[in-house]
Amino acid sequence: MTDDAPDEAELALDARLHASVHRLAQEAPAPPPFPAHDALSGRNGARGVRPRALVAAGALVAIAITAGALVVRSTGDGPSDHVRASDPEQAETAAGPEGDRPDRPFFGTHWVMVSAVVDGAPVRFVSGRKRPTATFDEWWTCPAMPSGQHCAGSDGPRYSFFDGCNHGGGTMAVEGRIVTPLGMGGTAMGCTGPGIVAPAFLLERTPGSTGSATFAPMSYEISGERLVLSAGPGQRLTYRATDDPFGPPDGAVVVQDTTATGDYRLVWEGPDGHTRLGFEGKVRRTPELRAAVAIDPLDAQKVHAATAALGWEDVVFGLVPGEAASAVYRNGAGLEVPLTVTPIPDDPTGRRSVHAVVPSGDASWTVSAYDADGGLIETFASAGSLSGT
Amino acid sequence: MGVMTEPEAGERIGRSRDAALYAEHAARLTALATVLAGPSAAEDIVSAAVLKVLASPSWPTVTKPGAYLTRAVVNEVHNNHRSSLRRAARERRVAGSDRTTDGDPIPEIMAALATLPLRQRAAVFLTYWADLTPSAVAAELGISEGAVRKHLARARQTLRKELA
16 A cells, blocks of 8 residues: 555545435434515514413513602513513523533423424514513412412413413423423413414314314423424424523612512612613413502602512512611501512612512502611502503 | 515515525535434524524625525524534434444444534535535635635544544
């Protein structure tokens, strides 16, 4: 053999590489169809299933107490400048390089949709719009309810989702890696536009029925941080795990907590002239927007506190003067709930935030703030309901 | 029937061209995505890459759409699916290690291919599947010919160890 002659080992490697690459390529599935016109033009809002079984109600709510006005936003319809889109790419970056991470658990993980193929066509997502999410609970138990109220759910496996517009969820059956929704309730915001997809695309209507529906079983597969839900050819949702169910906040997160019925956080935005304490809630049950406000008797435009429904619990939150050391919520039945007082970063006026989980649906309540010596600083009284605003 | 406006007509022509281009390259892109990230992720990758390409304002002015689509798929894998094939590689290693005769694929090489850095894997695919020369691979990936040769040499070095 001369120096110029091909090395036998190299030739063998070439042959094997050639064969291996071709063998790998043979495993390729059929190419996906060319994106449908509506997927490109942003007119695929109809992909979001709007089952009649959905009940009209509030959804993820964002309520902000500002220096001079109360702002209530339902973040269900389109992008919000208050609750910013949860960007899966950002979430991925925040999570660091994926590497060979262990598989995330299917149950209990917050999943954010990264891509979807519905009816054989890929779905387009709009930058800046909140991505659909899903969460699956292996076993969910009705929490203890305040006196006089009953838990509307039933114990068992549950799923909840945000489809890019509406929140919803229901019970489900689990068999191995197959989950089958057994029912669904949720909000019915009339969103339009692209990027609205829920596991509810698996809903199969019974022709001629009066609202009854069946759900297709869906298989799930997890690979590291990635979840793929599939209901057969051309029906596939791909999610990525996220540790932040809300997505990036617009301001500083003052409080983030979870109750039996949902996650919530208070976000402070300031001090740029638009300072406000915002409430963002994510429910895991049929949500209901209900917020009563306490208005300064001397200035009807100045709001100090509000309640927001989080499932069947309410969260009261508000702003109190900086000298406040404690605060108490009192409802019409005489129940007293101490509020957590939290300093607000960068508030030029030195105010503090107060919050607590309180009984659901109190129509009449007060919040009183006290100084370190127990002296009353001020009291705010509720002034009605915001429902329908 | 309504009268089609000029922009509408242009959009229709553009879509028709895009669809034809996609039909021409879809199988190759899906094979590429399969080699880069595994068959289960391939469809998602191609879908996402094509949507991004079509939404790009520079797409109508692209002169080499095939290469542009190739790079979009590689970028999509880089951004979202890097670990897929490594996982598949582990599974292959566990699944079996029967060596076969020269020229036949062997599980070790297929698994090792999966562990190569993304650009090396892409260079290997374009070289051994698409039978492109290093200069053509360079044009496809938007890198220099020297870089392609370097990627291929390193890939072969890694794979050679698998045969040792």
